[in-house]
Amino acid sequence: MFREAAKIVIDDSTAPSATYVVNVRMEDLLDKLKLLNYDTEFLQDLKMKPINRHYFVVPTNPGEQFYMFTSLAAWLIRKIGKNFDPPQEYDDPNSTISLILDHLREIGVSVEFPPNKLKQGVGEHAVYVLDSLADEALTLLKFKWKKIEIPPDDPTPEPEIEDDDAELILEKVEEEMMAEYEEEDEEDVLHVDDITKLYGRNMYDVQKPEHILESKTDTEEWRLELERVLPQLKVTIKTDSRDWRAHLDQMKQHRSNMNTSLAGTKGQLEKLHLDIGNTMDKIRTREMYLNRQLEPILQEFRTLQEELSKVKEQYRDVSGGVTERTRVLNKLTDELEQVKREMDERGSSMTDGTPLINIKKTITKMKSEISEMNVRIGVLEYSLMCARVRDRTQLQEDMNITNSSVMI
Numbered sequence: 445m446f447r448e449a450a451k452i453v454i455d456d457s458t459a460p461s462a463t464y465v466v467n468v469r470m471e472d473l474l475d476k477l478k479l480l481n482y483d484t485e486f487l488q489d490l491k492m493k494p495i496n497r498h499y500f501v502v503p504t505n506p507g508e509q510f511y512m513f514t515s516l517a518a519w520l521i522r523k524i525g526k527n528f529d530p531p532q533e534y535d536d537p538n539s540t541i542s543l544i545l546d547h548l549r550e551i552g553v554s555v556e557f558p559p560n561k562l563k564q565g566v567g568e569h570a571v572y573v574l575d576s577l578a579d580e581a582l583t584l585l586k587f588k589w590k591k592i593e594i595p596p597d598d599p600t601p602e603p604e605i606e607d608d609d610a611e612l613i614l615e616k617v618e619e620e621m622m623a624e625y626e627e628e629d630e631e632d633v634l635h636v637d638d639i640t641k642l643y644g645r646n647m648y649d650v651q652k653p654e655h656i657l658e659s660k661t662d663t664e665e666w667r668l669e670l671e672r673v674l675p676q677l678k679v680t681i682k683t684d685s686r687d688w689r690a691h692l693d694q695m696k697q698h699r700s701n702m703n704t705s706l707a708g709t710k711g712q713l714e715k716l717h718l719d720i721g722n723t724m725d726k727i728r729t730r731e732m733y734l735n736r737q738l739e740p741i742l743q744e745f746r747t748l749q750e751e752l753s754k755v756k757e758q759y760r761d762v763s764g765g766v767t768e769r770t771r772v773l774n775k776l777t778d779e780l781e782q783v784k785r786e787m788d789e790r791g792s793s794m795t796d797g798t799p800l801i802n803i804k805k806t807i808t809k810m811k812s813e814i815s816e817m818n819v820r821i822g823v824l825e826y827s828l829m830c831a832r833v834r835d836r837t838q839l840q841e842d843m844n845i846t847n848s849s850v851m852i
Contacts, residue, residue, distance in 0.1 A: 466568040469575055471497045476578040477516075479587065486519050500574070503566045510537065510565030513574070517544045520577035524551065524584060537563055538746055548573060551580050558735055559742075741850055748846050752839065759835065766828055773821065780814070 474497050477486075483494060492512070500513065514531040521528040526547055531540050541559045548555055553576045561569040787807065791800055 466501055466571055467498065469568075470499070470501050470571050473500075473571060473575045473578060476575070476582060480520075480523060480578065480581055480585075482516075482519070486516070490515060500566050500571050503564060506564050506566075510563065513562070513565035513570050514540050514544070516574055517577060520574065520581055521547050523581040524577065526550075536750075539750070542743070542746060544573065548576060551576075553580075556732060556735070745846060745850070748842060752842075755835065755839065759832075762828070762831070769824075780810070 474495065477495075487494060495512065500509065503509065511531070511533065518528045518530050521544070524547075528543070528547065538559070541562050544562075545555050545559060557569050561567065562573065564570075784807070787803055791803055
């Protein structure tokens with residue numbers, strides 16, 4: 445682009461955003477055309493509607509878009525200072541595209557795509573050609589883009605977030621539950637100091653009992669009490685599908701399955717990606733090589749096509765002349781027949797033999813002249829036929845030479 449740094453750069457050509465680079469370049473091209481005053485200098489001459497920012501990206505009307513593309517390219521070439529006639533609707537598209545690419549190479553722009561990519565008048569290649577020509581035109585105008593000055597932001601205090609007592613936060617609930625569990629555990633712990641305070645004895649007396657303590661608890665009463673409170677001690681936890689713990693377990697299980705599956709396929713996918721990249725590079729290199737090899741042959745083919753068009757035009761002109769001469773000959777033949785009939789009528793009405801003899805001599809003379817005219821016509825037709833055969837033979841030989849060179 446016509447900047448010190450590109451407006452958008454895509455390092456990975458296979459990234460999903462790479463397909464939208466042409467949209468950004470088209471918007472950039474539209475800005476450059478507005479800077480070149482195309483709405484007043486170009487649209488008013490053609491009396492066409494202004495193009496939008498997706499005109500050369502989305503194909504809608506191939507004929508109109510190709511005409512707009514060639515007209516814009518011709519106008520930009522003239523803005524650069526080159527001579528380029530405005531294209532007409534009956535012009536050969538191949539010759540027009542070839543002339544545009546020749547001017548593009550003259551200004552130092554690399555063309556690494558075949559010319560048939562521009563026949564539709566839309567796509568990234570058409571936008572690339574117009575954008576390069578617009579850059580050159582802006583360069584001649586000594587136009588430079590100004591850097592955007594971003595004003596500093598005013599420091600604004602962030603609003604304080606008020607705590608909503610009605611909102612329950614899961615972390616706070618878990619902390620409160622853990623605190624309650626810790627308090628219950630602490631209450632169940634038997635502290636030596638509490639025992640000392642409870643009984644009012646010192647540690648020395650406790651460590652030296654005067655008699656052995658015996659338990660007076662009845663085992664049967666304990667068992668009955670346990671059976672009584674056992675149903676109350678049972679806790680039933682209902683499973684809920686909306687519980688985050690169940691979802692977390694499922695996520696862990698799925699992640700483990702994905703890691704297990706990926707371990708076996710990751711190497712194959714990387715190898716496949718590498719093979720596809722190498723194949724694409726080979727195809728791209730081969731395409732560039734074929735384009736370079738076929739460019740002279742295609743240029744020669746276009747030249748031969750132009751010569752063939754000229755020969756066809758000459759043949760049509762000659763055929764038109766023969767048709768006109770044939771029409772004149774038919775007209776003269778009709779007039780001659782009319783004269784013969786008039787002479788026959790007058791000869792039958794005349795009784796004098798001398799005029800009749802003169803008329804017969806005249807008729808004989810006219811017949812001889814007609815015979816000479818027929819001979820001349822035959823010679824002319826033979827010459828014309830020879831010329832046609834010679835042109836057809838020459839055309840066939842040229843086409844055979846062209847086909848053999850293309851096949852080679």
